[in-house]
Amino acid sequence: MTAPFELSDDSVVVVIGTGAGGGVLANELAQKGVSVVALEAGGRYLPEDYINDEWDSFGQLAWTDPRTTSGDWRVSKDFSGLPAWIVKAVGGTTTHWAGASLRFQDHEWKARTTYGDTAGANLLDWPIDPREMDDYYTRAENKLGVTRTGGRAGLPGNNNFKVFEKGARALGYEEVHTGRMAINSADYDGRPACQQTGFCFQGCKWGAKWSTAYTDIPNGEATGNLEVRERCHVMRIEHNQQGKVTGVVYVDAEGNQQEQKARVVCVAGNSIESPRLLLNSASSMFPDGLANSSGQVGRNYMRHVTGSVYAVFDQPVRMWRGTTMAGIIQDEAINDPSRGFVGGYELETLALGLPFMAAFLDPGAWGREFTTALDHYENMAGMWIVGEDMPQETNRITLNSDVTDQHGLPVANVHFSDHPNDIAMRDHAYRQGIAVYEAVGATRVFPTPPYPSTHNLGTNRMSSDPRDGVVNAHGQSHDIANLFVSDGSQFTTGAAENPTLTIVALAIRQAEFIAAELGRQNI
Amino acid sequence: MSLRKQGMTRRQLLSQSALIGAGFAIGSGFVAGQAQANWALEVEHLKPETMATLIQMARDIYPHDQVGDQFYATAVKGHDSAEAAPGIEDGVAALNAAAKNLGYGRYLDIGWERDRVDLLRSLEDSAFFQQIRGGLVTGLYNQKAVWPIFGYEGESFSEGGYIDRGFDDINWL
Numbered sequence: 001m002t003a004p005f006e007l008s009d010d011s012v013v014v015v016i017g018t019g020a021g022g023g024v025l026a027n028e029l030a031q032k033g034v035s036v037v038a039l040e041a042g043g044r045y046l047p048e049d050y051i052n053d054e055w056d057s058f059g060q061l062a063w064t065d066p067r068t069t070s071g072d073w074r075v076s077k078d079f080s081g082l083p084a085w086i087v088k089a090v091g092g093t094t095t096h097w098a099g100a101s102l103r104f105q106d107h108e109w110k111a112r113t114t115y116g117d118t119a120g121a122n123l124l125d126w127p128i129d130p131r132e133m134d135d136y137y138t139r140a141e142n143k144l145g146v147t148r149t150g151g152r153a154g155l156p157g158n159n160n161f162k163v164f165e166k167g168a169r170a171l172g173y174e175e176v177h178t179g180r181m182a183i184n185s186a187d188y189d190g191r192p193a194c195q196q197t198g199f200c201f202q203g204c205k206w207g208a209k210w211s212t213a214y215t216d217i218p219n220g221e222a223t224g225n226l227e228v229r230e231r232c233h234v235m236r237i238e239h240n241q242q243g244k245v246t247g248v249v250y251v252d253a254e255g256n257q258q259e260q261k262a263r264v265v266c267v268a269g270n271s272i273e274s275p276r277l278l279l280n281s282a283s284s285m286f287p288d289g290l291a292n293s294s295g296q297v298g299r300n301y302m303r304h305v306t307g308s309v310y311a312v313f314d315q316p317v318r319m320w321r322g323t324t325m326a327g328i329i330q331d332e333a334i335n336d337p338s339r340g341f342v343g344g345y346e347l348e349t350l351a352l353g354l355p356f357m358a359a360f361l362d363p364g365a366w367g368r369e370f371t372t373a374l375d376h377y378e379n380m381a382g383m384w385i386v387g388e389d390m391p392q393e394t395n396r397i398t399l400n401s402d403v404t405d406q407h408g409l410p411v412a413n414v415h416f417s418d419h420p421n422d423i424a425m426r427d428h429a430y431r432q433g434i435a436v437y438e439a440v441g442a443t444r445v446f447p448t449p450p451y452p453s454t455h456n457l458g459t460n461r462m463s464s465d466p467r468d469g470v471v472n473a474h475g476q477s478h479d480i481a482n483l484f485v486s487d488g489s490q491f492t493t494g495a496a497e498n499p500t501l502t503i504v505a506l507a508i509r510q511a512e513f514i515a516a517e518l519g520r521q522n523i
Numbered sequence: 524m525s526l527r528k529q530g531m532t533r534r535q536l537l538s539q540s541a542l543i544g545a546g547f548a549i550g551s552g553f554v555a556g557q558a559q560a561n562w563a564l565e566v567e568h569l570k571p572e573t574m575a576t577l578i579q580m581a582r583d584i585y586p587h588d589q590v591g592d593q594f595y596a597t598a599v600k601g602h603d604s605a606e607a608a609p610g611i612e613d614g615v616a617a618l619n620a621a622a623k624n625l626g627y628g629r630y631l632d633i634g635w636e637r638d639r640v641d642l643l644r645s646l647e648d649s650a651f652f653q654q655i656r657g658g659l660v661t662g663l664y665n666q667k668a669v670w671p672i673f674g675y676e677g678e679s680f681s682e683g684g685y686i687d688r689g690f691d692d693i694n695w696l
């Protein structure tokens with residue numbers, strides 16, 4: 001079914017990365033008859049290959065190429081070589097993700113206008129009107145089969161949700177439900193309903209959770225217009241004298257360097273690898289890296305205000321049973337500066353298995369204070385905080401030339417420090433999360449620090465003015481018309497919501513734009 | 524001499540072993556639990572006493588009274604390799620020297636957990652301590668045999684998930 005394109009074929013669109021952004025873009029373009037070569041650094045794993053064991057799955061899917069960290073975030077101390085917990089595989093991090101699929105709130109597209117001047121924050125409005133996104137969101141929800149949208153039923157609540165819901169209601173929260181999830185509550189799109197197996201983070205063995213690995217990728221391949229080359233790591237993007245990109249150089253599965261010519265190049269390697277690739281593609285014409293005349297490539301790295309609250313009860317919960325993210329409280333997602341911070345946050349249930357709980361509950365901790373928590377693992381409930389963090393110029397991805405990867409390329413250094421607004425929001429969320437569990441009789445609570453980043457955003461941000469960002473409202477780089485950014489690194493600001501639905505909606509929108517521009521011979 | 528002396532606790536056995544020295548080891552060396560526990564760990568590169576110290580240290584770092592010694596032994600046995608052994612021997616020697624400074628014979632002679640933990644706290648930034656602690660995070664908690672002790676059920680795909688097996692069976696709310 002795959003369409004083999006010649007390396008010398010300079011009519012193809014090259015998409016780098018096959019996750020939420022790249023996988024959707026590649027399929028959407030292929031559906032429109034555009035020839036696409038998708039290059040993916042990771043291997044191909046399907047539901048039958050996924051391993052329902054936390055560490056074994058991590059070994060199978062996680063991006064573990066070397067990276068370094070700096071900044072005052074605790075991840076830099078506890079997981080200095082693992083700033084982000086993301087995937088290297090066909091399907092990208094949509095194999096790992098939990099499936100929470102929320103639209104941005106209108107005001108979040110206009111963060112600068114809504115929040116005003118916030119010291120230390122590099123806030124900007126998105127160059128997109130929220131009304132423009134309505135239809136793309138609807139199409140994204142239908143693609144993913146998001147529950148509680150388009151007439152699809154919600155998922156049933158598991159034990160972890162029931163504890164969370166009862167506490168939330170006791171506090172007077174009203175927007176409490178089992179979430180809008182890209183997990184089938186009934187058969188949909190040829191995939192079965194959720195069997196409540198848990199292990200959503202390890203790849204859904206039923207295919208009930210949407211992932212590009214077994215939806216958009218094979219759908220695109222079936223058109224004959226998409227060729228996915230797995231285990232192909234793009235090292236750099238090439239350009240000509242006119243400053244147009246002409247192709248990419250990559251290391252193939254056999255370790256040989258190849259050059260694929262291209263008419264258009266779309267970068268979708270996630271918010272750490274995408275800026276790294278642009279920076280590693282520096283040339284005499286673009287000494288600071290491609291698309292970097294603004295100096296913003298790699299800057300404004302966002303990871304959401306996160307953290308978890310776990311709680312122990314006097315009776316069993318068995319939170320690991322059923323969907324990993326099984327419900328949400330949305331009342332705190334509003335912008336209400338009287339709480340002491342701008343922007344808002346969502347509270348979403350979360351469960352970790354015993355092996356990951358031991359690693360992440362309080363990294364580095366030991367002794368009875370720690371082990372007595374795990375002794376009551378069966379009686380634990382858990383939730384995750386996801387809130388809007390402030391973009392800061394100094395939070396950034398840079399090249400660390402002291403460390404190279406297996407291809408000899410400088411690795412990404414991920415520098416992050418919280419903004420005071422982030423800290424105020426997290427503290428508020430911890431207090432509320434703790435109150436939720438105490439309202440149902442928690443005997444002990446754990447305000448757990450953020451994990452290595454799962455949401456990585458903002459490092460090639462959209463802006464209307466080329467001086468403020470890297471790409472325009474269509475993800476097209478300000479500097480190079482046939483170079484696009486197609487993943488979460490386009491985000492101008494992060495909003496309170498989990499990002500993937502928006503990444504997908506933007507990819508659908510970008511595919512329309514690219515196809516139209518190709519047709520008009522503009523690129 | 525029998526490794527599984529009826530009625531002896533591991534700690535008694537270990538402290539005896541110190542008195543009888545090499546007599547404790549048979550062949551290439553063992554560390555053994557008490558009779559009822561019925562386990563024994565062969566050591567190839569480490570001194571048996573070193574391994575016994577590691578097991579105690581593991582329990583002091585991540586104490587779970589309901590988890591038997593054999594699981595701690597399994598968790599640290601990876602340190603018994605040709606490459607790791609010299610560093611581990613040095614680390615345990617330093618630990619014993621620190622114990623001696625406090626007036627104990629060696630680490631294993633410190634009777635109260637609290638006192639052993641105080642000693643470990645004073646060494647917690649050392650590479651040796653962090654090597655042992657870091658290894659335990661997966662060495663102990665990623666043992667499938669340990670999971671049922673904590674009630675964790677592991678994968679459920681092979682049983683069809685929890686859809687009909689209690690994903691929402693909470694009854695005390």
Ligand SMILES: Cc1cc2nc3c(=O)[nH]c(=O)nc-3n(C[C@H](O)[C@H](O)[C@H](O)COP(=O)(O)OP(=O)(O)OC[C@H]3O[C@@H](n4cnc5c(N)ncnc54)[C@H](O)[C@@H]3O)c2cc1C
Nearest residue numbers: 017019021041092093097098099100234269487488498500
């Ligand atoms: C545990 C977990 C839970 C999550 N839960 C949710 C959730 O509930 N809701 C939500 O909205 N989001 C969730 N996310 C986040 C979500 O998965 C990401 O936001 C999304 O997948 C990002 O899409 P992306 O296209 O930017 O990158 P990815 O999906 O990470 O895809 C990037 C791909 O590019 C490849 N690549 C990188 N560099 C190169 C290169 N040089 N050459 C070739 N290929 C390359 C990578 O291997 C990868 O496959 C979760 C993430 C994790 C880890």
Ligand code: SF4
Nearest residue numbers: 194195197198200204
């Ligand atoms: S709980 Fe549902 S969505 Fe999650 S992995 Fe299992 S079947 Fe898939």
